[in-house]
Amino acid sequence: MDQSISSEIIDDYTAVIVTGSELDNNNAHEMFEVIAEKQSKGHFRIIIDMQKLEFLSSAGVGSIIGTVETSRENGGEIILCGLSPTIEHILSVLDLDDYLTIAKDKETALTLSRETSK
Amino acid sequence: MEIRAAKLRTVDLPREVSVKVLGVFENEILDMIDEKPDLIAVDCSGLEQVTSSHINALWLAYLYCKEAGVEISIASPSEGLIRVLKLMDLHDLFMFDHDTIKTRMRKAVRSISSEYTSTYADEFMADVDNINLAMVRFLEFIKVYGLTEIAEFELKTVFYEVATNIRNHSGITDKELIVFTARKNESKITMVFADSGKPFDISGFQIGFNPHQAGLSKQKRGFGLELIHRLLSTIDYKRLDNVINVLTLEKELE
Numbered sequence: 001m002d003q004s005i006s007s008e009i010i011d012d013y014t015a016v017i018v019t020g021s022e023l024d025n026n027n028a029h030e031m032f033e034v035i036a037e038k039q040s041k042g043h044f045r046i047i048i049d050m051q052k053l054e055f056l057s058s059a060g061v062g063s064i065i066g067t068v069e070t071s072r073e074n075g076g077e078i079i080l081c082g083l084s085p086t087i088e089h090i091l092s093v094l095d096l097d098d099y100l101t102i103a104k105d106k107e108t109a110l111t112l113s114r115e116t117s118k
Numbered sequence: 119m120e121i122r123a124a125k126l127r128t129v130d131l132p133r134e135v136s137v138k139v140l141g142v143f144e145n146e147i148l149d150m151i152d153e154k155p156d157l158i159a160v161d162c163s164g165l166e167q168v169t170s171s172h173i174n175a176l177w178l179a180y181l182y183c184k185e186a187g188v189e190i191s192i193a194s195p196s197e198g199l200i201r202v203l204k205l206m207d208l209h210d211l212f213m214f215d216h217d218t219i220k221t222r223m224r225k226a227v228r229s230i231s232s233e234y235t236s237t238y239a240d241e242f243m244a245d246v247d248n249i250n251l252a253m254v255r256f257l258e259f260i261k262v263y264g265l266t267e268i269a270e271f272e273l274k275t276v277f278y279e280v281a282t283n284i285r286n287h288s289g290i291t292d293k294e295l296i297v298f299t300a301r302k303n304e305s306k307i308t309m310v311f312a313d314s315g316k317p318f319d320i321s322g323f324q325i326g327f328n329p330h331q332a333g334l335s336k337q338k339r340g341f342g343l344e345l346i347h348r349l350l351s352t353i354d355y356k357r358l359d360n361v362i363n364v365l366t367l368e369k370e371l372e
Contacts, residue, residue, distance in 0.1 A: 001250070024278070025246075025282055025286075026246060032338065055274070055278075057275070057278055057279065057282070057342075058279055058341035058342035058344075058345045059339075059341075059342070061341045061345075062337065062338040062339055062340075062341050063338065065329075065332055065333050065336075065337060065338070065341070066336045066337060066338035067336070068333050069333055069334055069336055070336070085267070085268070086267060086268060086271040089268050089271065089272075090271070090275060090345070093272075093345065093348050093349060094327065094329060094341060094344060094345060094348065095327070095329045096329045098329070099329040099330055099332075099333050
């Protein structure tokens with residue numbers, strides 16, 4: 001089980017957060033704190049790289065949904081990338097695939113981030 | 119959703135009663151009393167030989183419970199234990215439950231959906247690690263069904279969300295058990311969870327989730343019940359003997 005959450009600053013407005021293989025009740029709070037910390041420093045364009053993610057619980061979903069509007073209110077966006085079909089399925093079951101911005105991979109997400117951010 | 123205060127706590131009477139173990143047992147009883155349960159059941163099913171230390175432990179438990187106004191029962195006592203308690207004129211102080219809480223939970227989950235062949239049964243303590251281990255065991259088992267990756271993932275998600283929900287909301291401690299069975303026929307899989315926590319009925323939860331509204335209001339919680347309901351065909355809740363919660367979940371398979 002890899003519940004690690006790491007991050008990388010791309011520029012003054014952009015950060016990438018990389019999940020481990022699980023985002024569940026045990027580390028959802030940490031995910032929320034990491035995103036909020038980036039936003040508090042002006043990084044409102046946030047890419048969440050889920051390439052390694054194998055399990056996403058409802059608490060993990062909540063940790064992301066609770067932060068999206070903060071980025072949007074500040075001209076940024078939270079973009080998820082590298083989703084497996086099962087993770088994408090869980091988001092679609094909750095009808096969140098329309099609400100969230102989802103990109104195929106990190107490079108696409110970075111490009112999209114520059115285009116969509118104001 | 120019905121949440122009432124009535125609750126039961128169970129504690130195992132240790133097999134070997136050293137001073138240290140007795141101290142731990144006393145603390146468990148006192149911690150449980152702090153939670154103001156209706157009844158504390160001391161499970162004596164693990165007892166092979168009855169010693170004076172066991173009687174002392176039960177006597178202490180009785181005194182603490184009496185002082186706090188909490189009822190105490192002895193679950194699954196051996197004939198030897200009953201004999202010793204009678205000899206010491208202590209027998210009438212306790213209520214006796216000859217069927218353990220664990221046994222009652224097992225019977226409850228196995229009696230439901232009895233038209234199916236029982237295919238999987240498990241029981242695990244309600245702490246995070248044991249829930250995760252039980253989920254891994256369940257996943258290994260459902261591999262034999264030859265389901266799609268998505269269907270397996272949905273079942274895994276249901277298992278995790280329900281077990282975590284029980285852990286977080288039924289008020290059971292990490293050391294108390296969740297009993298689980300799964301059965302499958304051609305078109306659906308039935309999962310049954312039982313626990314001895316306070317009543318917690320998720321079957322009446324109303325689906326009314328608006329993802330955009332959830333995002334706008336920066337909602338962090340409340341996705342679990344929504345997810346459970348969207349992934350399942352039916353959810354049925356029963357409270358047995360005002361002691362055991364039984365949640366029966368059905369999922370249609372495509």
